[in-house]
Amino acid sequence: MLPLLTIFALSFLPQAAADATLPPANAHAEISVTGKGVQIYKCTLQTNAYTWVFQEPAADLFDTVNNLPVGTHTAGPTWTWNDSSAITGTVLQKYPSSDPDAIPWLLLEVHSIGGSGVLSNIKYVRRSDTQAGAAPSTGCDAQHADNLLKVPYQATYTFYTAP
Numbered sequence: 459m460l461p462l463l464t465i466f467a468l469s470f471l472p473q474a475a476a477d478a479t480l481p482p483a484n485a486h487a488e489i490s491v492t493g494k495g496v497q498i499y500k501c502t503l504q505t506n507a508y509t510w511v512f513q514e515p516a517a518d519l520f521d522t523v524n525n526l527p528v529g530t531h532t533a534g535p536t537w538t539w540n541d542s543s544a545i546t547g548t549v550l551q552k553y554p555s556s557d558p559d560a561i562p563w564l565l566l567e568v569h570s571i572g573g574s575g576v577l578s579n580i581k582y583v584r585r586s587d588t589q590a591g592a593a594p595s596t597g598c599d600a601q602h603a604d605n606l607l608k609v610p611y612q613a614t615y616t617f618y619t620a621p
Contacts, residue, residue: 478551479565481582485618488580493517493531493615496608497561497591501598508600510593510607519615531615535566537583543575547583561591561611582618589613 495517499510514533521528529539538544547566554562564585571578591611598605 477553477563479553479563479584479586481565481584481618482620485582485620487616488619489576489617490522491519491528491615491617492522492525493519493585493611493613495531495611497593497611499593499607499609501602501605501607503600503603508598508603510598512593513606515611516608517611517613522614537577537615537617539576541575542573543577544572545577545580545583546570550582555588557589559590559592560588561585561613563588577617579619580617581620584616584618585613586616587614 493515495515497515498513500513501508502511504511515531515535517531518527519529519531519537520526527540529537531537534546536544536546545568548569549564550567551565552562553564564583566583566585568581568583571580589612591609591613593607593609597607
C-alpha cells in the first residue's frame with residue numbers, strides 16, 4: 459500500500475497527452491491495413507534557409523491478415539482501393555510519434571468520395587503506428603535545391619464509418 463504522501467505527490471505528475479488522432483466515439487472501425495511506401499520531400503528555400511518540404515506520399519496498402527495488396531495511398535491525401543473506390547481526406551488532428559524519425563499520427567476526415575465500393579461509406583481515416591518517414595535535418599542546401607528525397611515509411615491506416 460502506498461503512503462498517502464506518495465499518492466498525493468503522484469497526483470501532481472504531468473499526465474500523458476491524450477491521443478488526438480482517435481476518431482469520434484460514434485465512429486466504427488471498418489478496415490485496418492498496413493501502408494508501406496515513401497514520403498516524398500523537396501529541398502526548398504524557405505525564410506532564407508533550405509529545408510525538406512513534404513510533397514506527397516506514395517504507398518501500397520496491404521491487408522493485415524494475408525499481406526495482400528488492396529490499394530494505394532497517394533497525394534491528396536487519397537486512398538484508392540483495388541475496386542476503384544477512392545477517398546480524399548483533410549487533416550483534423552496530428553499527434554507526434556514517440557520515434558523522432560517517424561512521421562506523426564493523423565486523424566483525417568473524408569471530404570471527397572469517388573466510385574462505389576469498399577471506401578464508399580468511410581468518414582474518417584487514422585494513420586497510426588508510424589515507422590520512419592520523417593524528413594532528415596541535413597542534406598538540403600543550395601547545392602541540392604529542388605532535389606526530391608524519398609524516405610521509406612510504414613504505418614497502419616484504419617478506416618472508419620460514422621452515422
